[in-house]
Structure formats: structure tokens, C-alpha cells
Amino acid sequence: MENNIIITGAAQRLGLHCALTLQHAGYQVIATYRSEKPGLAQLRAAGVQCVQLDVTEQAALAAFISRMQQQLGSLRALIHNASDWKADLTGAQSPDGLKQDAAIYDAMQAVHAKAPYLLNRAFTPLLQAQNGASDIIHLTDFVASVGSSKHMAYAASKAALENLTYSFARALAPKVKVNAIAPALLMFNQHDDEPYRQKALRKSLLQCEPGAEEMSNAVQYLLNSRYITGKVIALDGGRQLNLP
Numbered sequence: 001m002e003n004n005i006i007i008t009g010a011a012q013r014l015g016l017h018c019a020l021t022l023q024h025a026g027y028q029v030i031a032t033y034r035s036e037k038p039g040l041a042q043l044r045a046a047g048v049q050c051v052q053l054d055v056t057e058q059a060a061l062a063a064f065i066s067r068m069q070q071q072l073g074s075l076r077a078l079i080h081n082a083s084d085w086k087a088d089l090t091g092a093q094s095p096d097g098l099k100q101d102a103a104i105y106d107a108m109q110a111v112h113a114k115a116p117y118l119l120n121r122a123f124t125p126l127l128q129a130q131n132g133a134s135d136i137i138h139l140t141d142f143v144a145s146v147g148s149s150k151h152m153a154y155a156a157s158k159a160a161l162e163n164l165t166y167s168f169a170r171a172l173a174p175k176v177k178v179n180a181i182a183p184a185l186l187m188f189n190q191h192d193d194e195p196y197r198q199k200a201l202r203k204s205l206l207q208c209e210p211g212a213e214e215m216s217n218a219v220q221y222l223l224n225s226r227y228i229t230g231k232v233i234a235l236d237g238g239r240q241l242n243l244p
């Protein structure tokens with residue numbers, strides 16, 4: 001039986017860990033990546049198929065879809081991990097600022113909402129051809145439900161992706177389960193300084209940096225479930241309850 005899983009933006013950090021974990025668990029993983037990263041060597045050594053793809057380039061997306069349609073008989077899961085955590089502009093608005101604001105907003109929607117929408121629709125026949133259940137998993141964010149003062153465009157695009165979870169869950173049932181995983185802090189970036197880390201840690205009840213395993217555990221939990229669809233799994237250390 002074919003057990004193919006496509007995961008986008010998987011050359012580093014959470015996506016990389018998840019791709020390796022799934023490949024070691026016996027799935028055939030196809031990992032897309034935007035730019036060359038050291039993680040690609042690890043993926044290739046593990047037998048993961050790596051395909052270069054900027055999911056916001058429509059011609060490249062069409063070529064990738066057509067390649068997968070020719071190569072695969074079915075798809076066990078499609079995981080939308082690719083993401084760009086762009087901050088909003090700061091400072092006064094100028095005509096140029098408006099242009100840059102528009103570019104950031106469009107870029108966020110393109111990677112977090114438009115690409116998943118297009119890929120989900122294109123790969124629906126392959127997901128439906130899977131023998132047994134199949135899954136779509138959207139990586140969203142805690143801020144999709146509460147907003148963000150410095151990453152408004154990012155938060156809005158993750159909220160759009162959360163909403164697509166509900167639409168696709170309704171449209172593709174009962175064959176395909178569609179869920180979202182909404183992390184708050186899972187993994188710091190290397191450049192995060194100590195004051196930032198301490199402030200971020202204090203935001204949740206559990207006050208830790210849980211790491212990539214938290215995401216791969218949640219992905220496997222959803223893959224193994226027979227009865228969860230249209231849900232957002234919160235990986236947030238109890239952030240919404242961290243009230244004064």
C-alpha cells in the first residue's frame with residue numbers, strides 16, 4: 001500500500017524534524033523546500049524525496065502538482081508547514097510604506113492561505129484514492145485566534161488558514177480528515193536574545209520551549225485518529241489561561 005506524505009517547507013526546524021520522524025515511522029515522505037539548507041542532506045540520507053518549490057510561485061506550484069499526479073497513485077497526508085513569519089512595518093506611513101504593507105500582506109496570504117487552498121484542491125483526488133483514511137494538516141498559530149500587535153498580516157493569514165480547515169473538513173468528509181495544529185512558542189530562533197526568550201516563556205502557563213517533538217507527536221496523533229476532523233489542536237502551554 002502506498003503511504004505517501006507531502007510536507008511543505010521542510011528543510012529546517014519543525015518541518016525537518018516532522019519529515020524525518022514520519023519517514024522513520026514508515027511513511028514515504030516528499031519534502032518541499034524553498035532554499036538550500038543543511039537539513040536537506042539529512043532528509044536525503046533518510047530516503048525522503050526533496051523537491052524545490054516556492055509555494056507562492058504559481059507556475060512552479062502547477063509543475064509540482066503535475067509531477068506528483070504522475071508519480072503518486074494516492075496520498076496519505078498533506079501537511080502545510082511552509083511559513084514566513086514576517087513582522088508588520090514599523091513607523092510612519094508613506095506612499096512607499098503603503099506599497100510595502102501591501103507586499104507583506106499579500107506575501108502572508110500567499111504562503112499561508114492561497115497555497116494550501118490550491119494544493120488541497122489539486123490533491124483531493126489523490127487523497128481520496130488512498131486506501132483507508134487520509135489527512136490534511138494545517139500548521140496555524142495561537143495568534144490566529146487572538147491577533148498580534150506586531151505580526152498582524154501574519155496572524156490574519158494564519159486565521160484564514162484556520163478557517164480553511166473548517167471548509168475543507170466539511171467538503172472532504174468522510175474520506176479525508178482535515179485539522180489544524182496551532183502552536184504558540186515551540187522553538188526559539190537562534191538569534192532570539194535572552195530578554196526576548198524570558199518574556200516569551202512567561203506568556204504560557206507551562207513556561208517552557210517544548211521543541212519540535214511536540215509538533216511531530218501532534219501530527220502522528222492526528223494521523224492515527226479515526227474520529228477527529230475540523231479541529232484545531234492547541235499546542236500552547238495553556239497560554240489562554242495565563243491571566244493575571
Ligand SMILES: NC(=O)C1=CN([C@@H]2O[C@H](COP(=O)(O)OP(=O)(O)OC[C@H]3O[C@@H](n4cnc5c(N)ncnc54)[C@H](OP(=O)(O)O)[C@@H]3O)[C@@H](O)[C@H]2O)C=CC1
Nearest residue numbers: 009013014034035054055081082083139183184185186187
Ligand atoms: N517555531 C515556533 O515556535 C512556531 C511555529 N509555528 C508554525 O509552525 C510551522 C513551522 O515553524 P518553524 O519550523 O519555526 O518555521 P521556519 O520559519 O523555521 O521554517 C519555515 C520554512 O518554510 C519555508 N518557506 C517560507 N516561505 C515559503 C514559500 N513561499 N514556499 C515554500 N517554502 C517556504 C522556509 O523556507 P526558507 O528556508 O527558504 O526560508 C522555511 O524553511 C510554521 O507554519 C510556523 O508558522 C507557529 C507558532 C510557533
Ligand SMILES: Nc1nc2c(c(=O)[nH]1)N=C([C@H](O)[C@@H](O)CO)CN2
Nearest residue numbers: 083084085184185186187188189200
Ligand atoms: N514561520 C514561522 N512562524 C513562527 C515562528 C518562526 O520562527 N517561523 N516563530 C514563532 C515564535 O516562536 C513565537 O510564537 C514566539 O516567539 C511564531 N511563528
